[in-house]
Amino acid sequence: MTAPSHDGLRPGPSSRARERVIMHVDMDAFYASVELRRRPELVxxxxxxxxxxxxxVLSANYQARAFGIAGGMSSAKARRMCPQAVAIPPDFDAYTEVSAGIGAVFESVTGRVEMASIDEAYLDVTGSLRPCGDARALGELLRALVHDEQGIxxxxxxxxxxxxxxxxxxxxKPDGLVEVPPGGEAAFLHPLAVEQIWGVGESTAGKLHRLGIVTVGDLADTPVGTLRRAFGPHQGALLADLAWGRDDRRVIARAGERGVGCQRTLAHDISDPARVRTELLRVCATVARRMRRAGVLGRVLTVxxxxxxxxTASKSATLSGLTDTTDELHAQAMLLYHRLRASGTPIRRVGVRVQGLVEAGKAYCQPTLDAPERGWREAEVAMDAVRRKFGPQCLERAVLARSD
Known part of the structure; x- marks a missing residue:
């Protein structure tokens, strides 16, 4: 099919827009998934x-949805539809912490992240594909990172x-990936029901059905004048555009410099300095791994x-030089932790973020006079290769393996 020409409509995507690669990442049954992560007996x-x-009902897992339970439904109705369903009171602090951890995963890949809500985000990854090769591989990597680190x-x-x-x-959904190649928008959209279009709710869908428009393909074949008369000039033109996959909105990133980070919410609050040291090492190892995968070095560290x-408290410091190694990040993180530490107050979450990023291929790192020819960085690069081949759990520092 070829998109028709409509007077007054924007032209098709520009050559620059066609080059964009946008991801929408949506957590599956987010609140319910976070609860099941800590209550595995309910899986x-x-x-x-x-x-x-x-x-x-704020969120329902897919087993509950099979009985018709859906978000926004009254709890009384949900109980009638599925008396055996388990109701869990919400814990918004937990959801916010998991969302922050997921955001850190996204920002380790691209600085152009728009958190659309607590459980979904748009990512412009146009300039971030090189480390993975293509968009599908990057999308699968993000899915794996979210699952490995957040358990959802x-x-x-x-x-x-x-x-x-x-x-x-x-x-x-659920737990999958769909890629629509450039030029394949019509073939992807047109078989779908009109309810799949952004902004088409029950009322708009009813009006479309009365016009004989059931699928997106039907909508694409409807003259724009008909849509404008039925829905008004703005909404009618928008429906015509969306039926052909036209959308010129940009990903709006949060203000601030891009960074690579990781947050870890602990299973139990800790106050033992040795445990805190280990957990900071675990987080620094994750951050360093992400930096090497992204091909960047950094100089500003925040704990x-x-x-x-x-x-919540945080401290930042500028490193003496650019780095992507665990031990250098960890040494600075420990210095900052000692400046932050509140005597006797247990800790529930630790986070590390590195900014001041520079592409590794364009950076020069001055070695110290006593630096060995091969050191921990070469060892970590070798560990990265092993983990890519055999999985993230196959190789770890002994102190982390013992304490996990």
Missing amino acids: GRPVYVGGERRGV TCSVGIGRNKFIAKVASSQA TIRFADFQ
Whole structure:
């Protein structure tokens, strides 16, 4: 099919827009997934987050959805539809912490991350494909990182604009990936129901159905004048554009410099300095690995500590030189931790973030006079290769393997 020409409509995507690679990453049943992560005995049973008898359903796992339970439904109705479902009261602090950890994963890949909500984000990865080779490989890497680090699954949609990526991620659910290649938008969209279009709710879908428009293909074949008369000049033109996959919205990143980071929420609050040292080492190792994978070195390190009383504190320092090695990051992180430490206050989360990034291929690192020809960096690069081949759990420093 070829998109028709409509007076007053924007032309098709420019050559620059066609080159964009946009991902939409959406967590699967986010609140419920976070709860099941810490209550594995409930895996496989219908579960929803919300009041047991009163209130509304905030999230339901896929076993509960099979009974018709959905977000926004009253808890009383959910109980009638599935009396055996387990209701879990929400823990928004936990959800916020997991969301922050997921955001850190995304920002380790690209600085152009738009968190659309607590459980979904748009990523412009146009300039970030080189380390992985292509968009699909990068999307699978992100899915693996989220699962390995946060214990939940996500679905990824890839396209050349935000609308296509969003629809693709919905088609990928649960726990999948769908890529729409440039030029394949019509073939992907047109068989879908019009309800799949962004902004088409129950009311708009009803009006479209009364016009005989059931699929996106039907919508694409409808004269734009008809749509404008039925929905108004703005919405009618927008529906026509979306039916052909046209969307010129940009990914709007949060203000601030790109960084590579990692946050780890501990299974139990800790106060033993040796345990804190180990957990900071674990986080620094993850950050260093991400930096090497992204091909960047950094010089500004920030440590963030969240205490058991939910107070958060952070400190930053500039390193003496550019680095991507665990031990250098960890040494500076420990110095910052000692400046942050509140005597006797247990810790529930540790985080490390590196900024001041420079492409590794364009940076010069002055070695010290006593530096060996081959050191920990070469060892870590070799470990990276082994982990890529055999999986992230196959090789670890002994102190981390013992304490995990």
